[in-house]
Amino acid sequence: MGEPIAIGRWSVRVIECGGLRLDGGAMFGSVPRVIWERCIEPDAQHRIPLATRLLLLEDSESDHVVVVDAGVGDKEDSSFRDRFAVQFPQGEDEPPLRRAIRSHGVDPDRVTDLIITHLHFDHVGGATALDESGISCPVFPSATHWIQQANWNTAIDPNPREKASYMPHNIEPLEGTRLQKIDGDGEILPGITVERVDGHTLGMQTIRVEGGGQVLRYLTDLAPTRHHLRVAWTMGYDISAITVIEEKARILEVALEEQAILILEHDPDSATARIEMKNGKISPVAE
Numbered sequence: 381m382g383e384p385i386a387i388g389r390w391s392v393r394v395i396e397c398g399g400l401r402l403d404g405g406a407m408f409g410s411v412p413r414v415i416w417e418r419c420i421e422p423d424a425q426h427r428i429p430l431a432t433r434l435l436l437l438e439d440s441e442s443d444h445v446v447v448v449d450a451g452v453g454d455k456e457d458s459s460f461r462d463r464f465a466v467q468f469p470q471g472e473d474e475p476p477l478r479r480a481i482r483s484h485g486v487d488p489d490r491v492t493d494l495i496i497t498h499l500h501f502d503h504v505g506g507a508t509a510l511d512e513s514g515i516s517c518p519v520f521p522s523a524t525h526w527i528q529q530a531n532w533n534t535a536i537d538p539n540p541r542e543k544a545s546y547m548p549h550n551i552e553p554l555e556g557t558r559l560q561k562i563d564g565d566g567e568i569l570p571g572i573t574v575e576r577v578d579g580h581t582l583g584m585q586t587i588r589v590e591g592g593g594q595v596l597r598y599l600t601d602l603a604p605t606r607h608h609l610r611v612a613w614t615m616g617y618d619i620s621a622i623t624v625i626e627e628k629a630r631i632l633e634v635a636l637e638e639q640a641i642l643i644l645e646h647d648p649d650s651a652t653a654r655i656e657m658k659n660g661k662i663s664p665v666a667e
């Protein structure tokens with residue numbers, strides 16, 4: 381367990397909430413397999429291992445404890461778990477998201493806010509869990525849940541392309557929480573800004589934390605692994621590759637100026653990355 385990163389008033393922990401495997405070709409879009417398989421090795425079913433890596437932020441000036449994204453969760457049946465090789469964090473008998481938080485020495489009952497980057501199952505599934513009667517319920521019923529309005533609208537009435545990723549039992553129970561639907565960019569808590577992007581899915585939000593002269597950015601599916609920090613490397617899952625390229629170029633250019641610490645939600649090996657300009661192209665700094 382790594383030391384927390386201090387960003388102004390926020391103490392930021394990067395926490396692992398299990399993982400999953402997704403088809404390598406779908407993760408790397410138009411990048412040929414002979415190239416991507418040298419980056420992340422696929423298994424016999426052509427899947428690559430991916431982390432589900434979250435942020436846990438504690439405010440030194442208030443009682444705010446903020447979690448960004450929630451992992452897959454454990455509501456799905458064994459055929460789903462096998463198909464995606466879903467892994468859970470170790471710990472006692474409670475929902476995986478609570479186990480992941482507790483394993484970092486933080487009492488999950490202290491969580492006040494959950495920022496959901498978008499409502500695809502591997503980002504929000506862990507925000508709900510089945511109760512004794514098998515009903516999906518929020519893991520943090522009294523926390524404020526932050527989501528882009530545009531993504532909420534997409535998720536409750538999904539297009540055929542994304543329907544399998546937006547699962548009603550991950551989404552509908554959140555209506556019973558303090559749900560803050562955000563419209564575009566904005567500072568939602570002191571030093572924590574969300575920025576709306578639309579290329580991966582409509583109304584995804586990336587997270588920017590600033591303080592004490594430092595910036596940390598959680599890129600979510602704009603750059604799920606360090607390999608996707610190359611601007612042209614998009615995913616087959618993205619609804620618009622061109623929009624992702626434009627959004628990624630814009631955000632990474634600013635991140636380069638800010639010398640931001642970048643957090644990679646799905647990279648199987650690297651939790652963080654920094655970028656540099658190399659031969660006129662933004663590239664991840666080699667570790």
Ligand SMILES: [Zn+2]
Nearest residue numbers: 498500580601
């Ligand atoms: Zn996604």
